[in-house]
Amino acid sequence: ATPTAVMVATGKGASLGVLIKGGNALQNAHKIKTIVFDKTGTLTVGKPAVVSFQLFCVISEEDFCGMTIAAEINSEHPIAKAVVEHARLLRQKHGFENNQLTEVKDFKVHPGAGVSGKIGEKAILVGNRRLMQMFNVPIGGEVDTYVSENEHLARTCVLVAVEEIIAGGFAVTDPVKPEASLVISYLRSMHISSVMVTGDNWATATAIGSQVGIDRVFAETDPLGKADKIKELQLQGASVAMVGDGINDSPALVAADVGMAIGAGTDVAIEAADIVLMKSNLEDVVTAIDLSRKTMSRIR
Ligand code: ADP
Ligand code: MG
Numbered sequence: 001a002t003p004t005a006v007m008v009a010t011g012k013g014a015s016l017g018v019l020i021k022g023g024n025a026l027q028n029a030h031k032i033k034t035i036v037f038d039k040t041g042t043l044t045v046g047k048p049a050v051v052s053f054q055l056f057c058v059i060s061e062e063d064f065c066g067m068t069i070a071a072e073i074n075s076e077h078p079i080a081k082a083v084v085e086h087a088r089l090l091r092q093k094h095g096f097e098n099n100q101l102t103e104v105k106d107f108k109v110h111p112g113a114g115v116s117g118k119i120g121e122k123a124i125l126v127g128n129r130r131l132m133q134m135f136n137v138p139i140g141g142e143v144d145t146y147v148s149e150n151e152h153l154a155r156t157c158v159l160v161a162v163e164e165i166i167a168g169g170f171a172v173t174d175p176v177k178p179e180a181s182l183v184i185s186y187l188r189s190m191h192i193s194s195v196m197v198t199g200d201n202w203a204t205a206t207a208i209g210s211q212v213g214i215d216r217v218f219a220e221t222d223p224l225g226k227a228d229k230i231k232e233l234q235l236q237g238a239s240v241a242m243v244g245d246g247i248n249d250s251p252a253l254v255a256a257d258v259g260m261a262i263g264a265g266t267d268v269a270i271e272a273a274d275i276v277l278m279k280s281n282l283e284d285v286v287t288a289i290d291l292s293r294k295t296m297s298r299i300r
Pocket of ligand 2: 039041042245
């Protein structure tokens, strides 16, 4: 495209809340055949909330909530924030919100899995099934049923283990964005296929995927795994775009032919992307491609 055409399209994009960082992004976007979407915060609203909670062993709700808060308060993950908020509400409900919280020692973040630490002499783990497997915590039948049932309802489960015994769990929901399924079907009409990659588990990812009508789902992928998925799709011959919001999406945003960041996302993702969707609305994925198609057809 000529510098003038790029300038016009970039200006038009900016006025629509689609920030295009340079001519390459604009020239590549019209060739996109596959779009890979991150799940949390991209296809979903990204504001998880706890909808249920259950104890699996003899432990007081006070101890359970206190330990969960002590561990998760140190985590930046949105799921951790939802769990802390819910545990706080439970403490309030029972009138022990003013009781002293214990501090966690040896706190550690396990990306894509959860957190670990020690409260007094007790080892505590808060996270998903994978975290429990990493620490050889057995998942009994009752826990397994609770987790599976919730995952099939598109919820993510957070398990809390104390001394290698699962004490309880929370089910978290993060609703899909209202425009998600319409955008995906519109993309299909443009002969663009949609794929989801997420660090979350397969059951939850598949359930969310069918809610939005996505073509393919890849779950339990770490940040580099997301980038590998992009490269794999490129090797199959497609020009690939990635849409994401998290730090864990940045390698994939860089690997993609066009990386698009959700405006409400992390600075790291915004920096890694070629295009920023300032309104955080998925319809602007189509806006960006349209702008590129129009610019490129005017040139040829
Ligand atoms: P995504 O790719 O969907 O943005 P992440 O890679 O950040 O997901 O996390 C994947 C999964 O790891 C989450 O769905 C959750 O089950 C688990 N997880 C990560 N951090 C935490 C935490 N602090 N507390 C509980 N669970 C966590
Ligand atoms: Mg995300």
